[in-house]
Amino acid sequence: MELDEAFRFIGSKGPLKVGWYHILLYALLVFYNCWIIGFQLMGMIFIGHVPKNYQCTPPDGFFTNDTTPVLDETTELDKCHMYEVQDGIVTQNITECLYGWDYERIIGETSIVTDFNLVCGDAIYAKIAQSVFMVGVLAGSVTSGQISDFFGRKIVLHIALVLKAVSGVIMALLWDYNALVASWFFVGVFNQAIQISSYVMMTEMFPPEIRTISTPLVSLIWGLAVSSVVPIALLFPNWRHYQIFISVICLIGVPLWWLTPESARWLISRGQIEEAEEILKKMAKFNGIKIPNSFLSDDKEIPLNEDIIEPSNKGHDGENEGEVHQQYYLLRAVTK
Template sequence: MAFDELLEYVGKGGRFQILNAILCMLLNILSSPHDFMENFSSATPAHRCYVQLLDNLTSEANITVNLTAEALLRVSIPMDLNQKPEQCRRFRQTQWQLLNSNVSTTNNIDLETEPCLDGWIYDQSVFTSTIRTEWNLVCEYQSFKSFAQAIYMAGFLVGSPLCGFLSDRVGRKPLLLFCCLACGILGTCCAFAPMFSIYCALRFLFSACMGTVQFNSLILLLEGTSPKWHPTIITVFGLSMSMGQVLLGGLAYMFRDWHILQLVVSLPYFIFSLFFCVVSESVRWLIATGQTERALKELKRIAYINGNKDVAQSLTTEILTYKMKEELNTSEKQFKIKEIIVNPTVCRIVLCGSFLGFSGVFSSHGLMLDVQSLGDDIFLSQFLLGVVEFPSKLLTFFVIRHVGRRPSTTVSFLVAGSCIVVNIFVSKDMATLRLIIFLLVKTSLASFVMIYIAFSNELVPTTLRLTLQSIFNLTTRSAAIFSALVLATRSYFVHLPMILFGIFPIAASICVYFLPETFNLPLPDTIEDMEKRDRFRNKGTREKQRKVFLEQGHKNVL
């Protein structure tokens, strides 16, 4: 617990922390668009079957020379119920009789049709190229977009636990550098994938690395700053994710070819990997794992960058060892995965924390998949989806600074869950009221995401932080996949998805009771710190809890 006082000694909010924060926030802005990029790279343009008579006029030039394209379309492609050309069927034979205005179009259903055996013709007025037009993923293959997104999310499920496990053992910086470089390579290769299966495989590997980049950069920031700066970091981190969504709308509007869009959001990773070569390793992790010499070197570097040259020169191994005596003693113990299962305190926090993350993402992601488009302009819709999160996340900044984690999480869940259930009984004709309720739900869940980032980080110790955070991330990514599957149950019971999206947050609000309050307390470094804090879960012992931690930190300095 003495690390926060040691950080105060070398500089807790100087140039070093500011530069690290700027670098990590820019990286998060770049990473955020990838979750939603397939809204554009896999968009479905208007399309119809390829017809030789219509698209290759040389074959029957003497017949069609006096016919308009509209007339040729009428005799080649059947019309749907909205009197628009069918996208997946064509007439088996040219129906010249349809040129007669006296022939009713309602008889089209009796005419013999066939699938698009010769491919499709795509409208390129909005997108010049997407993965659907690249590999003809339309009609009977239209579900392949969902498969691609599911495979992408599966990369997080596989990569996050593995990378979290490795990060707690080899360090934050090496894995962050490796995954950042891998993202650049894999993302670039995606743009040149020769077939859909290879594209999906590359996206799977990319998401596995990108999850590590996002969480390692945040953990590196939080572990390198004092707790009082954590609300600011988390708020800016959340805003950077919204900025990434806004940026995606602008980039997709500028680059209508999916190959170019993919390259634009992938190549900058190579530049960031160069910057991370000079980023310092987490000193808190170095101390917690007993690497005193490296920790001292990094502390001197931090002090020098922050302008505290006298402090940098006066720091010695003896001073560091004396101040961090307890942490260095506990670092000799090698933590194993079985301690997460056997230790009741760790097990309860993992289960409850995972359920909180699952419930929040399950409801928010499900609603975003089900929400009606804000307009015909897909680029403007993406832009607005990012913009509307700014007020909510700015308000959450003050909540994180002044309100406890347990009450703020409970209120966010109760408001979101209740509004979702209430919205089931609101008539679709009352569009304005339904929109207001939806915005209230979106605001509550967006606030929860930021609170959860702070809460989950404060719940777990330094020695197991990335391992346990990867478990939390595993459950949230699972929730995103399950929310999409739940929407398919609407064909059996129309209100079932909304009922589930409402019940889970309400149930999670009860689960908050079984977690300790972490507001305004130092980050735990070991499992023993977690167990000590767990004895003071009740609100009435909060002041006593704080005194115990402060006295412990004071003894480490003396």
């Protein structure tokens, strides 16, 4: 039996001819692919957020307006310079910010910009940190597919989930800029590994006619997932709390390891036919379908249950064009 035909047979009783097992597994993989990934990718907007208004922190005993100069020919306050204070007197000497910055906070939000004062002359470092994260995403794109081809989709997906949780929590706890950027790189690597492996599993679990629906549907769900980033960021305005939250939820993959099957298509490509058959048997049992033993290596016909037989169309000569739907689900191609 060819694998796509096996999927058709196993899902012959379910909605859209895919079966409830596939639907539930698809929902889990979509959660990984859209929400887990979206929280991290779109979260960089909040993690690297630059406040609209900020001024130099004045020395003790003075207010911001006392020590902040006004830019020439404007009424805008200078964000990067201050009047120097000597012997308790504000002079007209302009210097760089000596005591840090005061940031406008609407709901108490923080970011790596406010934590490390990445403004004015150091503003480039916030962009560098975000770029390093995207370099990690690129590295994950290049390597994770090849690794999953060798070790399997399931193991790469779940290891990436655990490692992203660990590296994400470490990133949230770091107060050294260089160490934070390094950890953000690995977050990007593991984040993309989750996306690649989960998406590949989604494409490999359906026959071609269903795949044309299931894969574009991910793009629509992605929009919903991305829109949910905003309420999460409002709930956790401190970027460190936000990062810990979106990292810890990756650990949902640990208990689901035993419920998530390996890709049957990958197993067959590695010559592990019996293991693939065991997975398909579990799918069929969950969907209420009976299948014979060693069906992937057998060139045989498997009768359909009467309650799932579809009426066939009549040809011009009165003969049934779809006789196979009345009697058998003909499974001819032998898996090589």
